[in-house]
Amino acid sequence: MTGGPTRAEAQARDADDPLAALRERYAIPDPERIYLDGNSLGRPAYAIEERVAATVTDWGARVVEGWPDWVELPRRVGDRLAEICLGARPGEVLVADTTTVNLYKLAHAALDLRPGAVVTDADNFPTDRYVLEGVAIARGRPFILAGSAEEALAEPNAGLVCLSHVDYRSGRLLDIARHRSAAGALVIWDLSHSVGAVRIDLSQADLAIGCSYKYLNAGPGGPGFLYVRREMQDQMVSPIRGWFSQRDQFAMGPTYDPAPGIDRFMAGSPPVIGLAALDASLDLIAEAGIERLAAKGAALTQLIIELADEWLEPLGFAVATPRSPAERGSHVALRHIDAWQVCRALIERAGVVPDFRRPDLIRFGAPPIYTRFVDVWDAMDRLRDLVASGRYREVDAGTRRVT
């Protein structure tokens, strides 16, 4: 429990980190508290407060005359996201609504094109499972919860498969190009737990959705996004026929006629302030570059795994995340029989903020844009102390955190 990389080695890696200076551009009001839950909710860049204030000022100055610009934001910010993070082409991504609503729209639209069952894996994120089951029932399709992503893709009756690109618990990362449905089902990739942290290439994907408030740092409840491969857009229609999806929106005509291209997946008015926050956050992600972010994320998670193997395995922990960097995102899950109590103790006694996922996982997120190697080292060191000393047992295990 004493070997492994030293704190000085972690500090040396920070000194060599080409992304190190970006950390100073994020609000970190209490640096003693080590935040390793940016995979759940990212930190704000200072630029966001400025951009949001400027947006409110702009709203006051232009009022209704700002709309011709603001209506472009879902596509404009979507195009930036496509280029910076997704390996998608212009006109393939919209930022609007929530991840949940976007999944709902794409699932219905996909089922218009394919017979067969709605399939996901039993470990997929809850909102995906619930939404998909509801869509399947509404459409009279079988709903199949497969045992794994591979089983979902092998399902011979599948018409639609939805998979998380990075599993929100284990951190396992799937290869989009290699994971295809044997039955020719359309696949919706949920990028919520990968976007902004790993390299994504949607050139082989038909449909995707995702979240902006994890590694994209756009703020709590920031807008979701959706991707529809260009060649498929005009074959699909949204079940939610909102006026922002109408071809000649401000004609306000009598009949619905979906807009060409990605716009047909809009619904209501775009959340202008939320879009501005994401746009400002993307500036920093672009500056870092997704390749460098992915490389640093792989190195940070590697350090977590190395220290866990060295220090924590003897204390009853097991690494629940793939050991190959190519097969994981930017968080690591550790399994422990007292995971809930250990997690609470880390937060309440040790100044380390990971999160707990039932039944027995503690997730340590390492958003590469503002996380230091020494943060990871210190967090693992505090965890080792807490468990080796048994002090974590002092924490009341009776109540559970909400998130």
Next chain:
Amino acid sequence: MTGGPTRAEAQARDADDPLAALRERYAIPDPERIYLDGNSLGRPAYAIEERVAATVTDWGARVVEGWPDWVELPRRVGDRLAEICLGARPGEVLVADTTTVNLYKLAHAALDLRPGAVVTDADNFPTDRYVLEGVAIARGRPFILAGSAEEALAEPNAGLVCLSHVDYRSGRLLDIARHRSAAGALVIWDLSHSVGAVRIDLSQADLAIGCSYKYLNAGPGGPGFLYVRREMQDQMVSPIRGWFSQRDQFAMGPTYDPAPGIDRFMAGSPPVIGLAALDASLDLIAEAGIERLAAKGAALTQLIIELADEWLEPLGFAVATPRSPAERGSHVALRHIDAWQVCRALIERAGVVPDFRRPDLIRFGAPPIYTRFVDVWDAMDRLRDLVASGRYREVDAGTRRVT
């Protein structure tokens, strides 16, 4: 064209206005430009910039530990909205998603409870018509576009009727308590063009939706809201089974079990910054009081009508809004054969911002919280000059504004 109330009389009314001081708390960077389109997009209170900045700071300080508070915002801000503006009870209103998505959710949920057709009137707002038609098709129900609200309510085959409380073009206001479906259909009231400007009493209503960025001044694309009468909530389910509608959300369990009460109409994560903006705006609306706002709105629109009758009728204008204050909202539509060109000329040459609605209407909004009587007087005076002189014809009528 020279009689009617004088400018001095308008100024005297501002001097007597108990709400006059509230105007100073709104950002009005160019007071020479008379903004009469707050019925489309309201102005920001200065308090919004402060609250939004505080919310970003709070996000940075608490990060994921803020969620236990933030998840309450849709209901907490909904309860405030219910009390301040809607005549609804606690636990009956949620602020989340967009007006469009909320209509979609309630329309599907309502059709689970009633057989029969989906009915609206042909003059209803476009997104309502498009969404409802899509829902009707998806559910295999007839879709009927009635000639008027009364015809919609008289439709014998109706299962669901959707009506705007205030018509977005004519400004006509319906009495919710008196307007009921003869067939016993559920009625969804769209409050987008009335909320914050007129007194609303939902005690006789089953279902409603609305928008926060018109008279509620929450900013472009601010979150929508929905209302479900308490006694009906547990009979209804949302078609979008998002994780925020799940009974024990963070158990992340295998099966969907809708939360009791209004929470079951949530979908994805709430837009925290947008909710904070609305919450700040509601402080000012509460301070004004909806009764005083409604009284001032009626007086402002009355002044528009009086001046239009006196000055503009001889110039080819006709008032298209009901003359009884009890039958109109807080905007007035004037009909003119060259409405489009006149509207452009007002904006480009006269420093007055109304808006145009096809085919021949100019809408003058008078949001009572920041609009002065002298603003209305000056706007009508500039309009009179522009048309009497024929100068409005100098404006190119070839291109059309987006909004």
